[in-house]
Amino acid sequence: MPPIPKSGIYTLVRVISSALNPADYKVMDYPRPIPRIVMGPSPVTPGADFVGRVWQTTHPDLKAGDLCWGKLLTPTKYGTCAEFTLHTGEHGIAKVPDGYLPLTSQGRSLDELAGVGIAGLTALHALKRADLPYNRSKGKETRGGGKLFINGGSGGTGTFAVQMAKAMGCDTVVASCSAANSELVKSLGADEVIDYRSQDVVDSLKQWSKRNGGQQFDAIIDNVGNNADIYWNCHEYLKSSGGIYIGVAVEFSSDTDCALNTFLAPGDCQPGLR
Ligand SMILES: NC(=O)c1ccc[n+]([C@@H]2O[C@H](COP(=O)([O-])OP(=O)(O)OC[C@H]3O[C@@H](n4cnc5c(N)ncnc54)[C@H](OP(=O)(O)O)[C@@H]3O)[C@@H](O)[C@H]2O)c1
Numbered sequence: 001m002p003p004i005p006k007s008g009i010y011t012l013v014r015v016i017s018s019a020l021n022p023a024d025y026k027v028m029d030y031p032r033p034i035p036r037i038v039m040g041p042s043p044v045t046p047g048a049d050f051v052g053r054v055w056q057t058t059h060p061d062l063k064a065g066d067l068c069w070g071k072l073l074t075p076t077k078y079g080t081c082a083e084f085t086l087h088t089g090e091h092g093i094a095k096v097p098d099g100y101l102p103l104t105s106q107g108r109s110l111d112e113l114a115g116v117g118i119a120g121l122t123a124l125h126a127l128k129r130a131d132l133p134y135n136r137s138k139g140k141e142t143r144g145g146g147k148l149f150i151n152g153g154s155g156g157t158g159t160f161a162v163q164m165a166k167a168m169g170c171d172t173v174v175a176s177c178s179a180a181n182s183e184l185v186k187s188l189g190a191d192e193v194i195d196y197r198s199q200d201v202v203d204s205l206k207q208w209s210k211r212n213g214g215q216q217f218d219a220i221i222d223n224v225g226n227n228a229d230i231y232w233n234c235h236e237y238l239k240s241s242g243g244i245y246i247g248v249a250v251e252f253s254s255d256t257d258c259a260l261n262t263f264l265a266p267g268d269c270q271p272g273l274r
Contacts, residue, residue: 002078002086004056011059011087013052013068017114018080021049022156027075040077047080048072049117050087051096051110059090067096071117092121116160123160126246130219132170147172147215149205149237151230152223153190154181157248161221162188174208174217176201176224202229205237218243225249 004012024046028035035044054066062068070093072079078086087093101110133145148165152158153175165173166189176194177185185193194204209216216239222230225247234245 001084002076004086005088008088009058009060009090011057011062011068011093012055013050013080013085013087013093014055015050015052015080015083015085016067017051017111018047018085019049019111019115019117020047020081021118023048023075023118024079039075044077045079045082047082047085048075049114050080050085051114052080052085055084059093062093062095068093069096069113069116070094071121092117119156120160120164122157122248123164126157126161126221126248127164127168129246130221130244132165132168132218146170146218148174149217149220150175150190150223151201151220151227152249153177153185153188153193155223158223159185159188161223162190165189174205196224201227202233205230206233209237216240216243220245221248222246223248 002012004010027038028046030038036042048071050071051067051069054062054064054068056064070087072085072087073089073092076086078084096113101113130146130148132148146165146169148170150158150161150165150173153162153173154177158175158177162173162175162185172192173190174192174194175185175190176196178197179195182193182195192208194201205217216237218239220230220234220238220243222245226249231245231247234243238245
């Protein structure tokens with residue numbers, strides 16, 4: 001059982017379902033003694049994403065017995081792959097609205113909701129940062145605006161970003177992925193898909209702009225980070241005024257960065273790449 005803090009905002013959660021995220025193994029992959037410094041001495045339990053019942057809490061929006069979901073804010077030895085986990089702080093946890101369960105192809109399931117935490121919130125943060133036209137009205141969201149390119153639309157963060165962008169009213173979503181995932185990404189709402197294996201992504205974006213009468217994207221969300229040319233050429237397809245380029249994945253291009261990263265975080269060296 002995680003130790004209960006003496007003060008501050010915390011929620012002790014009895015876990016119903018947890019999901020593994022790449023962050024869970026990446027921290028464990030770091031050379032010693034980094035995992036121990038980050039997570040504390042053994043034994044450690046991985047896991048950050050969860051759905052569960054509030055057991056005990058000082059959170060202003062929660063009470064014991066509430067069904068809740070979210071993600072732990074930092075890696076901890078009391079991860080979510082256990083019967084109990086401890087969430088600290090106000091953010092990254094919320095009550096599951098009464099009567100709500102996510103709709104999946106198999107029906108509605110709390111297991112699916114457990115997988116939303118880190119990847120879903122990453123996508124949401126990127127979209128909020130993108131500040132597409134639907135976010136710009138005062139107080140209310142206006143539907144039907146914004147053109148967005150998502151590099152890496154078929155992965156953990158990309159699949160959430162495509163769905164959220166369309167649900168928020170984004171007019172056009174173009175996403176890159178491999179041909180094998182093209183139908184999946186379209187089924188999630190993407191209007192056009194670029195197969196990065198058979199097409200040059202930069203050329204395809206330039207062509208998209210030409211084909212659409214010189215229109216440009218309001219935002220680009222880069223979940224891959226392997227091709228700096230997408231950024232360096234973006235004046236050809238990203239609005240020069242108000243256009244925003246959001247790097248969710250980091251490119252480690254210099255030798256120093258790469259060497260440092262190979263040592264410190266081998267699993268992170270080529271983010272998003274397979
Ligand atoms: N997952 C998270 O919760 C999370 C949170 C914060 C930050 N991040 C960071 O976000 C990035 C993406 O994470 P993820 O979990 O979404 O990764 P992922 O599930 O592995 O997805 C990677 C995406 O990149 C595409 N891709 C792979 N190689 C490519 C290439 N050479 N050119 C263009 N596209 C390529 C993949 O397409 P195909 O699969 O169709 O080949 C897929 O759409 C990583 O840098 C990660 O560290 C992730």
